[in-house]
Amino acid sequence: MxxxxxxxxxxxxxxxxxxxxxxxxxxxxxxxxxxxxxxxxxxxxxxxxxxxxxxxxxxxxxxxxxxxxxxxEDHFHYHLQHLRAKEIILKAENYIDDSGAQTWMAIALLKQAVALDSLSSEAYLMLGIAYSQVKEYSQAIQSIRELLKLDPQHEAGIELLEQYRNKLKHYMQS
Missing domain, CATH: 1.25.40.10 (Tetratricopeptide repeat domain)
Structure with a gap:
């Protein structure tokens, strides 16, 4: 042969x-x-x-x-945007910390990722988590809602939405 x-x-x-x-x-x-x-x-x-x-x-x-x-070829461009968004998400993970000190950098990066790939449930999930760490609960809720539009059965998203709603309620009462 x-x-x-x-x-x-x-x-x-x-x-x-x-x-x-x-x-x-x-x-x-x-x-x-x-x-x-x-x-x-x-x-x-x-x-x-x-x-x-x-x-x-x-x-x-x-x-x-x-x-x-x-x-x-359009789908080549969409694919590259998806990959670049993924790359940005990985970079953003390095900036999310419990102190919130670098979390704003993560938020800026994750906003870029969402702009590149508006179908990235991972970007919306991380954006919601990042916003909650800096006590921006309404933004966190909005991000998690976007995630749930993409994936209505997303278990972590469903739990976080409830959590962030409760935190927002407590935050508004204090």
């Missing part, structure tokens, strides 16, 4: 994904890209696989490359 072509390599990558072997999938995608470096969809697909493996910088690198190769 001769050398596989790009489409066959991509098929092998998807077989690996179905077998939950993401490392092997990455290898197949990389071989396809080596064969067709200007194929934007190969970079895009590899980016998705890297994102699933929590290799965010590699995912962003390949998503950016897909856009450079095919700037007209």
């Amino acid at each position: 001769g050398q596989l072509n790009g489409k066959e390599l991509i098929k092998k990558a998807y077989e690996a994904i179905l077998n939950h072997d993401f490392e092997l999938a990455v290898e197949w995608f990389e071989q396809a890209i080596a064969m067709e470096p200007d194929n934007a969809s190969y970079h895009y697909r590899l980016s998705i696989t890297y994102a699933r493996n929590n290799k965010l910088s590699k995912a962003i690198e390949h998503a950016s490359q897909a856009i450079r190769l095919d700037p007209e």
